[in-house]
Amino acid sequence: DAGITQSPRHKVTETGTPVTLRCHQTENHRYMYWYRQDPGHGLRLIHYSYGVKDTDKGEVSDGYSVSRSKTEDFLLTLESATSSQTSVYFCAISESMAGGHNEQFFGPGTRLTVL
Amino acid sequence: QKEVEQNSGPLSVPEGAIASLNCTYSDRGSQSFFWYRQYSGKSPELIMSIYSNGDKEDGRFTAQLNKASQYVSLLIRDSQPSDSATYLCAVNIPSNDYKLSFGAGTTVTVRA
Numbered sequence: 001d002a003g004i005t006q007s008p009r010h011k012v013t014e015t016g017t018p019v020t021l022r023c024h025q026t027e028n029h030r031y032m033y034w035y036r037q038d039p040g041h042g043l044r045l046i047h048y049s050y051g052v053k054d055t056d057k058g059e060v061s062d063g064y065s066v067s068r069s070k071t072e073d074f075l076l077t078l079e080s081a082t083s084s085q086t087s088v089y090f091c092a093i094s095e096s097m098a099g100g101h102n103e104q105f106f107g108p109g110t111r112l113t114v115l
Numbered sequence: 116q117k118e119v120e121q122n123s124g125p126l127s128v129p130e131g132a133i134a135s136l137n138c139t140y141s142d143r144g145s146q147s148f149f150w151y152r153q154y155s156g157k158s159p160e161l162i163m164s165i166y167s168n169g170d171k172e173d174g175r176f177t178a179q180l181n182k183a184s185q186y187v188s189l190l191i192r193d194s195q196p197s198d199s200a201t202y203l204c205a206v207n208i209p210s211n212d213y214k215l216s217f218g219a220g221t222t223v224t225v226r227a
Contacts, residue, residue, distance in 0.1 A: 058214070100147040106160070
């Protein structure tokens, strides 16, 4: 998994609670991403980071926030979890954007269930 | 129109045959194209990147790109049961180099 870990790997939580997922990389890649994957929707970008403290929204960012205080860590927070946020969450990293050659490598994923 | 569309599948092929996967994209300005393999319950794994028109071969995999027709394909030669997986096509979004657009995937089953 290209030196990418995600924690926790599985989590069950209740509606209304805050949840933080962590992505940690040892590749020193500049760019990091959070996706969710749901049946019928494929992979959808939640937020991404293009450097320490530099983040931006993806296509499904409502209800999520992110932080990146160090190159190696990218945190995804569900401020108040809802059942619609039950999903598998993947972190990805990439080294370069040169010429649009944005090869992204994925972590192992976190399966989140919101009851 | 979806940005990236893949043949819906599932695709069932006998062992040893060629599996052919197709992907079309809507933004003529896209320049980078990727194929990912995802086993059930696992994360996507990058197997091919292609940036120029024509063919690119890597082992039993061949990616084919035709920018004029806006399609990219993946051929798996001598298909093996271990090739049974979902294959995702991804394309860069010209308006934002940070982003990729992913297709919904094509599930391939190789019959022994």
